Amino acid sequence: MKFMKKRILRILFGALILVSAIITERYFRQIGVILYLVSYFLIGGDILFNAVRNILRGSVFDENFLMALATVGAMFISEYTEGIAVMLLYQIGEMFQDYAVDKSRKSIADLMNIRPDHANVKVDDTLVKKEPDEVKVGDIIVIKAGERVPLDAIVVEGTSLMDTSALTGESIPREVEPGDEILSGCINVNGLITARVTREYGESTVSKILDLVENASNKKSRSEKFITRFARYYTPTVVILAVLLAFVPPLIIKDATFGDWIYRALSFLVVSCPCALVISIPLTFFSGIGGASKKGILVKGSNYFEALANTEIVVFDKTGTLTKGVFGVKEVHAKEVSEEELIKLAAYAESYSNHPISQSILKAYGKEIDKKAITDVEEISGHGVIARVNGKKIAAGNAKLMKKLGIPYFDGELAGTVVHVAVDNIYAGYILIADDIKSDSAHAIKELKNSNIKQIIMLTGDSVNVGENVGKELGLSKVYAELLPADKVEKLEELLSQTSGKGSLAYVGDGINDAPVLARADVGIAMGGLGSDAAIEAADVVIMTDEPSKVPLAINIAKKVLGISNQNIVFALGVKVLILLLSALGVTNLWVAIFGDVGVAMLAILNSFRAMIIKNK
16 A cells, blocks of 8 residues: 555656646756656656566566557657656556456455454363464354354354354344354354364365465466467567568658657557456456355356356256255144144154154154153164154154054155154054255246256256155256266266357255266356365355355356456457557557557456446346
């Protein structure tokens, strides 16, 4: 900031001297010329210095060299005002560029502020401040109101509201209570929380996010690589053309003067500076990464924007991606007892089991279990549980258990896991348990269809009946069920062959078994909030909110970023080619050339800013 202020003061002082030189030159030409030179070196001294330094280092053809060559030439032919104006407006353009880059970096820097300063570790009855990387798994930490969560942990005491906006982009605080997971980088809004650390700092959510963001700019898009190669060959080419333009026509055209053609060559040099492209294209992708991160979408490199923008097929995993991955009771069908009694008997019989299905029944019952009423508990692996509840023999399990006990049961097709219940060897009914579909899954599929995605497919290891039921409810194009991890890779290979030459396939998943498929897809998208470390590592894009609706948003952001990048390329090249031709023909002057360089760069930079503005539909 201090450097920026000095630069502004130097340019303002140089501009004042320029005005003084223009006035003084009318009466005292020699003094006016001296003032012109002072103004020139004040405004453009750093550009001249950079040009000489780069030449000595072997890097000749850059924008500093072009500006120095053009303006020194202008001063040499006594076009003092135009030469200094070129430097002045170029410096203004450079400051504008610095401001744009700082603005883009701020969106990333805001995310970087999630790094925690310390952790309050509970040792006996006292709190000890430690660096987050010194805290071990299992340590008990205390997070006070207003403090940032230092490490991933599980709440063991206290309730509070948790501000997750830095990680997920969600503005509404999330309520947490004992048993809930809290992620590092979130802010404890009001209550006092005691939590048990589940991951070391190096493996924590905040550490992984910072690493992803810091490395994102290293992976360049095709557009950025093109601009780098383009500038490498373009700049020396225009310098050679400018030299030829300055000295060849006066030698072969009658009545042509060197002064006139040198002036044309100088205009040609000024407008040929590739600043608009070299600055605006990387800035567009950088702004896109920053804008996406504000919405809880971490893009690991600007090259993935192109794959996202060209997506033709989106393939989803089911459990934990389109569904919550949490079992819940969907239906209770009682035969010999009431529905309430059926749930109660099943809950009592399953109360000693830690199986997710057992836990879902206990949750549905929602009352305290009287352990004294339960005796003779027998858990049969792969079948279910048999227990005595208040003297009655209760059998709760799958169809295999009913067959084993010789009890007739309902054998119809149901979309979910069925727990059959028998009381004293008499069938009492069944409980249907299924995975809940996420609240925004249907919206995600609708938005993908609106984005002209050709196919929306689900791959799942679940049963055909369950898979097809989810697919029908969400309106998916196809569902492939009962797939092992190796089967998913094989099916993905088949789907990849269905994309066009320029099209790509995106796979969205969250589990360890999704890692091979995420790595194989053209662009892998991981659910990062609750997803596995392996999936996040293998993915190219990470959705921090676990919301499927962020997938179409990521695709729309990518299309916007790519569109802005292409607009800047076409606009900058189009204007420059036109003014280059007019400069060579002598139709324009240095002022038009200045617009062709600085003006176009400013407009391209302003356009790049739009990549940071992301709006949800």
